[in-house]
Amino acid sequence: MNRSKYFNYIEEKLEVLARRIEKRGKINLLDLNIYSETFFAELMNLLFGLTLVNMNILKQNVEGIDLVDVNHKVVAQVSSTCTKQKIEGSLNKDIFRMYSGYRFIFVSIAKDATKLRDMSFINPHNAAFSPTDDIVDINTLLNVILSMEIDKQREVFEFVKKELGNDVDLLKLDTNLANIINILANENLANCIESPEINSFEIDKKITFNDLSDVKGTIDDYKIFYQKLDEKYAEFDREGSNKSFSVFQIIKKQYTMHQHEKANSKELFYSIIDNISKIIIESKNYIEIPYEELELCVCILVVDAFIRCKIFKNPEGYSHVIAG
Helix, strand or coil: CHHHHHHHHHHHHHHHHHHHHHHHHCCCCCHHHHHHHHHHHHHHHHHHCCCCEEHHHCCCCCCCCCEEECCCCEEEEEECCCCHHHHHHHHCCHHHHCCCCCEEEEEECCCCCHHHHHCCCCCCCCCECCHHHHEECHHHHHHHHHCCCHHHHHHHHHHHHHHHCCCCCHHHHHHHHHHHHHHHCCCCCCCCCCCCEECHHHHHHHHHHCCCHHHHHHHHHHHCCHHHHHHHHHHHHHCCCCCHHHHHHHHHHHHHHHCCCCCCHHHHHHHHHHHHHHHHHCCCCCCCCCHHHHHHHHHHHHHHHHHCCCCCCCCCCCCCEECC
């Protein structure tokens, strides 16, 4: 199920991040702590509908508070230290006089905070703070993610992948794409594909025309591989394999089958990716690769099909290539 793949990926990345923060903290390497403030701000915004921003944007080195949301009157501290003393030290800061009536959330990014939720805390400025609800750790976030609707879970997955995913190994990418094209391609019906330059302006028009602004970031991320995939298709086709046509047909079939089932274009776009991934995984000649790498390759294939007019409607006069 896609839900389990999304959750398992998110869980792995958050757990690895927590372990690295804790391990590096023991040797006083704190760079991940700093970067994590903004990461967890954006993650909590996705999960809880907040608009947290890093406090350093407003004022440098504010003691006791790392994040603030003036719209929902929330302040938060992001910490790898998870103790009663740490929380009380934050609640004791004079900064809370400036944020009277704000809810305080303590985010433990490296350690389990379960025991702290049963404790009472000295709160001299009477900040709105409930230990049961306002002490958050990785398990808290994972429980929220686990119960999300699948489309929202996919959004979190895309965010975590972008922030914590591995760099692209171009050599491995080349091999993986070749294997996946071999799996998807069963017919020899297409002509050779040339390798023109893509027209970003026209692609943006097609995104707007199909109401796909929510996935524009994904399309932008993967359209840069257009030339590499183009070369790979051409390589197969020059050998007489002509596998490009059958790959396009499989992707187009997923679009045609599901275009009237999905509530919006965003859901349809991601369902195509999920269904192509499922076809590959269930193939007899699929040699398992990490899900992150599979997702990368399938996104490249689907974005390429979008650019080449194989899926979704084209605006009048659409031309995805720049004439030479």
